[in-house]
Amino acid sequence: MGWGRRGRPVPGGSPRLPLGVLAAAALSALLWAALPVGAMTAGPTPLADTQGPVITNVRVPFPVAPDSVLIRATATDDQSIVVAAEFSVDYVSNGSRTPFKMLPEAPPWDSSVEDVNWSGSYDFFTQGLAPGTHSLFLHARDSAGNWGPYANVPFVISDPTTTGPQTLTVDVAPANVTEGGLTTINATLIDWFHKPIVRAEFFLDAPGPYTSGISMTGPWGVPSMQVTWSGVLPTAFGEHLVFVHGENGDGTWGTPVVGRFIARAPAFTLLLLPDRDTAGPGETVTYRLPFENRGNADATSASLPVSLPGMRAYASDTIGNTTAIGGGLAASTAHTAEYVFATIPPGSYEFTISASVAPTATDGLLLSPTATLDFTNEHAWDFPAIAATAQGTVVAPELSMSVDAPPIANAGESTVVTIQLDNSGVRDIPVVTVALPQSAWTHVRTDNAAILNGRAVGVGTWVFADMPPGFHAFLVTEDISTDAPDGATIAWAAEAGYTSRVGAWTTITASGSAAVSRPMFFAPTVDFSPEVVEGATATLTVRFANEGSVAARSARLQVALPVGLSWVGGNPPSSVTGRQYAWDFSYLPPGGYSVEILVAGSAAGRADIQTELTYTSANGAALGDVSTSATLVVRPAPIPPATVYATASLAASASGLAVFVATERGKTAFLFLFLPLYTRLRHEKVLDHETRGMIRGYIVANPGDHYNAIKEALELPNGTLAYHIQVLQKEMIVKSVKDGKFRRFYPYEMRVPETGQPTKSQRVILDLIRVNPGITPRDAAALLGLTSSTVSYHLERLEDLARIEYRREGISKKLYVKGGDPAA
Structure with missing residues (x-):
């Protein structure tokens, strides 16, 4: 005795069949037994079972995670009972691999419709399978030995590296x-x-x-x-x-x-609907206020203030229509009315409010009241308020005008004046004239009156035809004179005329003004000592100041040095053309500025120094130039007492020497034998030589420079410099001091600086680095007009003296004064 699907006994443990199937089979056998033999042989032959079960309702966990894995499906056969089911992963079972065997959910196999499943561990199921998408191939077999078609179901195996909780x-x-x-x-x-x-x-x-x-x-x-x-x-x-x-x-x-x-929550819509779009002065406009709670909860403690424009007054309302929701007028003024409601359930409500237009209302005045509904709920939650606005205008014809000018007008530039015309009437005005008189510092350049159907009939006068209702504006571009003084007021007084609706010629005026703003420079001044000795140096300080109210966008200072003065140093110029030195400045706010120039007297006489300053407005318009001149007198250098080395015997043998010197050999011997003596005898002429005067002037301006620095700065051949500097040393005009592998030169009368102190040239370089922290050696050489090797030497000395330091920033080495701020 076996047991059927639902616990019924099955004799001998034979395969289970449903009761209905057994009854039908028994009835069929009885019917076949009752038929005659001929009838039995003449009847149709039952169809052979050649089709296997069909798989449906396949359920695979998605995704397959590390837990017990349960796979379920349903196998259905039209003729026989289902007796087996199996599945494989990523391939169709062909006997080369062992598929996963499934079991009936209600064993044993005894039905043509079987719910089947397979249950196992995650590790067993996924053995050999990589995380990702795979295919499950599942089929079943019936008692006739027929395997049904495969059901193909995709599934995903979780990746532990990409699968979260x-x-x-x-x-x-x-x-x-x-x-x-x-x-x-x-x-x-x-x-x-x-x-x-x-x-x-x-x-x-x-x-x-x-x-x-x-x-x-x-x-x-x-x-x-x-x-x-x-x-x-x-x-x-x-x-x-x-x-x-x-x-x-x-x-x-x-x-x-x-x-x-x-x-x-409650949720509202609110409208504010006028009974007309336009109204005249003194008329009344009535507004409907329909509102709806379209939410799913009551609103409580609601308030609805209505704000009216300034030229209107509250008249009446019908708030009494809302007493069912506790509506009432809480407060009112000439231009506002506030309504309150105790509770507003979901639904629609409405009341009206009336307001009168003021008798003095002008044409085009907006009639735009605003209603705002604020509300809470049973938890006193404050919801965002909702608002509604109505639109309307007052009808009362009138033309008004205004002049809109910028508050500041920059001298030398152009400014735009806007003339605004407002036709608040209801008709086109046939002719409108506009005049804008010119001031001493303004001149009309262009206008765009044509966009309003207008045309110019003179400088600063326009005529417009058929000006429609509405707001209109046209632009007038005016040039501001470069002579306009800083702080002056430019006034624009416009006048317009038109024929009113009742036929009267009417004029209106409007005005605007702007304050002139400009940088203001006067002629530069030159501070200097009125005299300089030939070969000595002098410092020229050129001072200039912006005495205006705004910054100049740019300025250029040019200084022309006469032939009697030579450039030695000072603030590095932006450019040099011949004897013309120029400094370019950008953005000069009000205040004083100066440029220092170190010159050397190179030729005795009167030296006239010419300076010129050109500058622009805040936005770059040229404002002209100012200039000045200054005279400096270059005095001849004092001549030291001549030391005479000639002896009486030299004079006595002069006649015999003359015969010897007449030969070429004698000339050469005389030059080498008596050149020192000749130099001593001609001391008063030593500084008359232009090259020696230039060398002495450079050493005075740059005491402590070494031989190569002097040679490179003055661009002299080695032999020329060696000869002249030897003459200057012999005549005790300059002296030299050994410093390591270099020899440094100083004016003879100057005390040699102690070891550990920078020379004057090095102090100039030090000041340049202090003013320009982070400058590169190459840029320093360019600004000072020196060669890279000269600057490198001085930088090495300053570094040895612990006065500067190098810092690498990217691929560049930057220079800073010790303790300086690289961000300065």
Whole structure:
């Protein structure tokens, strides 16, 4: 005795068949037994069973995670009972591999419709399978030995490196949340790979970027847990969604899972509808105020103030129509009325308010009242107010005009004046004339009156035809004179004329003004000692000041040095053309400025120094130039007493020497034998030589420079410099001091600086670095007009003296004074 599908006994353990099938079979046998033999042989032959079962309703976990794996399906056969089912992964079973055998959910196999399943461990099921998408091939066999067709079902095996915690359940309580009430969200999370869950978040109504949601709380650090959040969710009425997911210790987020709840809140529409679009002075306009609570909850403590424009007055209302919802007038003034309502259930309501237009209202005045509905609910939740506005205008013809000018007008530039005409009437004005008289410092350049159907009939006069109602404006561009003084007021007084609606010629005026703003420079001044000895140096200080109210965008100072003066040093010029030195400046705010120039007297006489300053306005317009001249007198250098070395015997033998010198050999011998003696005898002429005067002037201006620096700065051949500097030393005009491998030169009368102090040239370089922290050696050489090798030497000395330091910034080496600020 066996047992059937539902616990019924089956004799001898024979295959189970449903009761209906057994009854039908018995009835069929009886019918066949009752038929005559001929009839039995003449009847149709039953069809052979050649088709296997069909697989449907296949259920595979998605994704397949490290838990017990359960695969279920249904096998159905039209003629026979189902006796077996199996599946394989990623291939169709062909006997080369062993498929997964499935079992009936209600054993044994005894039905033509069998629910089958396979259950096993994750490791066993996924053995040899990589994470990702795979195919499940499943089929079944009937008792006739027929295998049915394969059912192909895709499934996914989780990747532990990309699979985050799974959200199993999401619960929102209460399911119906009143706006402003407390809402609690609970969710159950599990990480199938047993990684600790470290945080969870939720999104309202739509998932957002991970980590941007609302954080939840939970017992972090374990692979499964319940997380929660409790608070007030500001939502509109209706159904809402919450999306919950979690993150594991590997930083992997799981897929958000949805929970639902319904928010209960009032929600309103509000209109403000006038009974007309236009009204005249003194007339009354009535406004309907229909409003509807289209939400799913009552509103409480509602207020509805109505604001009226300044030229109108509150007259009456029909608020009494809303007593069912506790409506009433709380307060009113000439231009406002405030209404209150105790409770507003879902539904539609309406009342009216009337207001009169002031008798003095002008044409075109806007009639634009505004109504604002503010409300709460049972939790005193303050919802955003809603507003409605009505539109309308006053009809009363009138033309008005205004002149809009910028508050500041820059001298030398152009400014735009806007002339605005407002036809607030209801008809076109046939002819309008506009005049804008010119001032001493303005001149009309262009206008765009044509855009208003206008034309110029003279400088600063225009005529417009058929000006329609509305606001109109045209632009007049005027040049401001370069002579306009700083702080002066430019006034524009415009006059317009037109024929009114009643036929009277009417004039109106409007004005505007602007203050002149400009940089203001006067002629530069030159501070200097009135005299300089030939070969000595003098410092010229050129001073100039912006005495205006705004900065000059740019300025250029040019100084022309006469032949009697030679450039030695000072503030590096921007450019040099011959004996013309120029300094360019950008953005010079009000204040004083100066340029220092170190010159050397190179030729005795009167030296006239010419200076010129050109500058621009704040926006770059040229404002002219100012110039001045100064005279400096170059005195001849004092001549030291001549030392005579000639002896009486030299005089006595002069006649015999003359015969010897007459020969070429004698000339050469005389030059080498008596050159020192000749030089001594001609001391008063030593500095008359231009090259020696230039060398002495350079050494006076740059005491302590070494031989090569002098040679490169003056661009002299080595032999020439060696000869002349030897003459200057012999005549005690200059002297030299050995400094390591270099020999430095100083004026003879100057005290040689102590070791450890920079020379004058080095102090100039030091000042340049102090003013320009972070400058490169190459830029320093360019600004000083020196060769790179000369500057490199001085920089090496300053570094040895611990006065400067190099700092590498990127690929460049920058120079800073010790203790300087590289960011300065």
